[in-house]
Amino acid sequence: MSEEGKELFEKVKEKVDRLKENTLEKQFSDFWKMACYAKYRSYEKPLQYADSVNDYIEKNKEELTQMREKFVQNIDSYVETCIKRLEKKKFRVYYAKTNEEAHEIFLKELGDNKILYKSKSNQAKDLGLIDLCKENNIEIKETDLGDVLVQLFDYKLPSYQVGPGVHFKVEDIVAKIKEKYGVELIPEPAEIVKYFRNTYRKELLNDVKVSLTSANAIAAEEGCVVLLENEGNISLITRATEKHIVAVGITKLVPTVFDALLVTKMVERTNNADLAYISLIYGPSGTSDVAGTAVKGMYGAKEVVVILVDDWRTKAIHENLFYKELVNCISCKTCNFVCTASRAFGNVYASKYGLGALAIIKDYIHNGIEAAVADGLFLCTGCENCSNWCPAGVNLADIMRQLKKEATEKDICPPYLKEYKDKIFRDKNPFQ
C-alpha cells in the first residue's frame, strides 16, 4: 500500500476514534443517530397530510424523474431560455462556466459591501463562495437560526444541513448568549427564539444591503426563482434588501414553475418538517403607481442578480461521466437520513460540503479522490439505501462504488481491503 494510502487511512481512523471519546463528533453522532431514526420512522406515517411520505414519493417519483431526464437531455436549451426569460423579467443574469468565473462576478456585484446576509448554505459551499468571502474578509451574517447558532458556537465541523444547530443543548445555547451578549435567558427554546426575534429581526428588516441565497429551483420557461423556508428569514432578506444575489448551479433549473413546485413539495415532504413559505420571485420589486411610469425598487429588492454556474455540470452530462446522475439531485437530503454510514459515523462521514455521500462526492469533484478517501469514502457499507430511497432516482451507491474502485486502483484504499483482495485472489474464496 502507498504511503499516501496509509496516511489517509490513519486520518480517517483518528476521526472514527474521536467518536469513542467525549468529543464534538460524538455529541453530533449521538444526536444524528436519533434524528435519522426518527425521520426514517416518520416516513411511514401520515403526519401532516392524509398520506405518508412514502406514499407521496411513490405517487410522484416517476413524474419527478421524467422531468429531470427531460431537463438533462435539453440542458443547453433550457439554460438559454432561462437566461432570456430572467432578463426579460429585469433580473441581472450571469452565466459562469466555472466557479472561478462565478467568484469574479460575485465580487463585482458585492462591490464595496463587506457584509453579506445569507441563507441556504449548501450551494454557496459547492460554488466556493464561503471560502471566497473568508479570503476577502467579507463578513457572512447567517440568518437561518440554526446557522446563527453554528456561528455563535463557532462550530467548524459539518452539520445537519436542514437544521444545522439542532444538536446544541438549550443550556449551552443560553450560556453562549450570556457569554457573547451578556444577556441572561431562561433555558427554554421559546425564550431563545424570542431573543433573536426581538433583536436580530430588526436588523434583518432595516440593515440588509446585499443578501445571498441559492434557490430550490428556477423555472426556465417563466423566469422564476423558487425558495422554500420555514422561518421567514429568506422572505426578509430577499425583500428588505437593496440587492438580492441568487447563486446556483445550473442543475437547479427546471422546465416550468409547476415543475419547480413539484421539487419544493418533494423537498418539503421528504423532510417531513413544518415549512411555512414558498417564495416565487419573478424579478426586482417595482411600481407604476406614479404617473404610470415603471420604476424599479419599491419596498422589495431593487436589484435581483442571478448567477448561474456550470462548473462540472454540463461536462458530466456531455462526457457521460460516472457521476452525471448528480445533476438530477433536488437536494432533499433523504439519502442522509437513510444512510447506514451516516448514522454510524455522523459528521465523520462528511466533507466541507456537508454530511454523507453527496458531500463526499462533491469533494471528489472539486478536490480529487484523495479528498474523498480522507472524508471516509470507505466507511460507506454499500448498502444502497441512498439509491433505493432517492426520490429523484440518483444512484449514489453506484457513484460511491466507482469512487472506491478509483481509490483502489490508485492504491489508496484501507490496508485491510488490500489484504482481503489478496486473500480472494490467493484462496479463490472470500471466506475463512
Ligand code: SF4
Ligand atoms: S441524491 Fe437523491 S436523496 Fe440525495 S439529496 Fe439528492 S435527490 Fe435527495
Ligand code: SF4
Ligand atoms: S451505499 Fe453507502 S452512501 Fe449509500 S446509504 Fe449505504 S452506506 Fe450510505
